[in-house]
Amino acid sequence: MNQASPSTVLPDAALALRPSACPGLLRIVAARDGGICRIKLPGGELSAAQAIAIAEASTRHASGVIELTNRANLQVRGVHAVQGGHETALIAALVDAGLGPAVGPIPANAAVDAAGLLLATSADDVRNVMVSPTAGRDPFALFDTRPLCTELLALLQTEARFAALSPKFALLLDGGERLARVDHPHDVWLAATQADDGVRFVFGLAGCPAGETNAKPGALGAVLPTQVTGLVRALLHTFLDLAAADATRMRHLLTAHSIDAVLQHARQYIDFPLSRDASLAHWQRGTPADATLRLGAHAQRVVGLQHAGGQPPLGRLDAATLHRLAKLSQQHGNSTLRITPWQSVLLPDIAANHAAAVLAEMNALGLACDPAQPITHLIACAGSTGCAKSLADTKADALLLANRLPAGVDVHLSGCPRSCAAVYCAPYTLLATAPGLYDLYRRNGEPDFGSCVAHQLTIEQAADMLDSLAHPARSPLDA
Numbered sequence: 001m002n003q004a005s006p007s008t009v010l011p012d013a014a015l016a017l018r019p020s021a022c023p024g025l026l027r028i029v030a031a032r033d034g035g036i037c038r039i040k041l042p043g044g045e046l047s048a049a050q051a052i053a054i055a056e057a058s059t060r061h062a063s064g065v066i067e068l069t070n071r072a073n074l075q076v077r078g079v080h081a082v083q084g085g086h087e088t089a090l091i092a093a094l095v096d097a098g099l100g101p102a103v104g105p106i107p108a109n110a111a112v113d114a115a116g117l118l119l120a121t122s123a124d125d126v127r128n129v130m131v132s133p134t135a136g137r138d139p140f141a142l143f144d145t146r147p148l149c150t151e152l153l154a155l156l157q158t159e160a161r162f163a164a165l166s167p168k169f170a171l172l173l174d175g176g177e178r179l180a181r182v183d184h185p186h187d188v189w190l191a192a193t194q195a196d197d198g199v200r201f202v203f204g205l206a207g208c209p210a211g212e213t214n215a216k217p218g219a220l221g222a223v224l225p226t227q228v229t230g231l232v233r234a235l236l237h238t239f240l241d242l243a244a245a246d247a248t249r250m251r252h253l254l255t256a257h258s259i260d261a262v263l264q265h266a267r268q269y270i271d272f273p274l275s276r277d278a279s280l281a282h283w284q285r286g287t288p289a290d291a292t293l294r295l296g297a298h299a300q301r302v303v304g305l306q307h308a309g310g311q312p313p314l315g316r317l318d319a320a321t322l323h324r325l326a327k328l329s330q331q332h333g334n335s336t337l338r339i340t341p342w343q344s345v346l347l348p349d350i351a352a353n354h355a356a357a358v359l360a361e362m363n364a365l366g367l368a369c370d371p372a373q374p375i376t377h378l379i380a381c382a383g384s385t386g387c388a389k390s391l392a393d394t395k396a397d398a399l400l401l402a403n404r405l406p407a408g409v410d411v412h413l414s415g416c417p418r419s420c421a422a423v424y425c426a427p428y429t430l431l432a433t434a435p436g437l438y439d440l441y442r443r444n445g446e447p448d449f450g451s452c453v454a455h456q457l458t459i460e461q462a463a464d465m466l467d468s469l470a471h472p473a474r475s476p477l478d479a
């Protein structure tokens, strides 16, 4: 790999750090229901021992409410006030469990080592690499992305200049699995594809692999698997070289620089050819993604092993449930859990003859394991119990809606236009306007939520309207 120095050398990465209001493991952010501590999981994976450590720490130092995020991370909500030392103790417990960034010892006292803490916080922030929750196990995958994911995470955390990236700057590494969330736009995406002489990774900027409803066909170029890390390094340096001070995402850079200019600039950081490949202008994923595989038991690559998946209602579970899931994975799986970007959890490597028992236990814990369950079609942001910006209690309203939701209709409830619960445009969005009242939007290719089709609906009215939109041919006499 060409280790060319960046053209804009930063003498001290700490000088270039961007302020952030996003929660992190070392930056607990206040919310209406207490502090939020976000735990970034490499590839969405954590060990059963780590899950138990999170469950115990969240009971001792927070409300015991744990959220699964749409980037396959976990966050502890309701962290108790700083005065009791709870924030420091929670962070220490999580770092001791091996959940912190891969930097040297993390300074405990900002007053003593402010710069060290800032750099550790930044190393935590940039740990944003999305892979499939079934990476390495999916029978349809073209490539096991786990080692590459480890390499990219190490690159992000150890190359000091990357501390200047926004905590939202994110990479997608798609191995071609069937269970893959490839509709989230990412700053840089790479996807495995089968060439005549082996696997290549096609790539793109500020988007996602085509083949999904939200993506346009096409990729910019293709590289060998051994060139992926070098390409990403080059693209990140290029971003930092060219981006204006207020440009935090790749899409911002592309408003000021052409893709060809970006690729040309990136060439100085690599020692392999890099150019736009016109033959990939219509590239699409070969295997259609199937999000329903996150629920229930499904075969893995190794015959006789399955993963078992379930979704806690609206992505929240309590400490006791997380603790029990960890124990289940120790009892029947490989002592790890995989968090998915659908705010659900997978237990890998379950012997096929134990899968039904594991699913029964997940059901008993309140997890939905069947895509026919309406709750698996609903997402909601924290709402007014957790966020001062919310105009409605979106979580409670989503539970009400679950009782009346037409089959197969996916709905996002958002307390304000920031859309924290969805980084993509859902088919239908209910945007709060007042407690219990929502405007209904339908996805139609327009930016943001799509087009507004009704105003100021109660949850009951919204359910009726969704039913008529989803089944336009149904007559009122049909009962």
Ligand code: SF4
Binding pocket: 381, 382, 383, 387, 388, 389, 390, 391, 414, 415, 416, 417, 418, 419, 420, 421
């Ligand atoms: S979408 Fe708005 S209301 Fe909901 S959690 Fe985010 S900021 Fe708060």
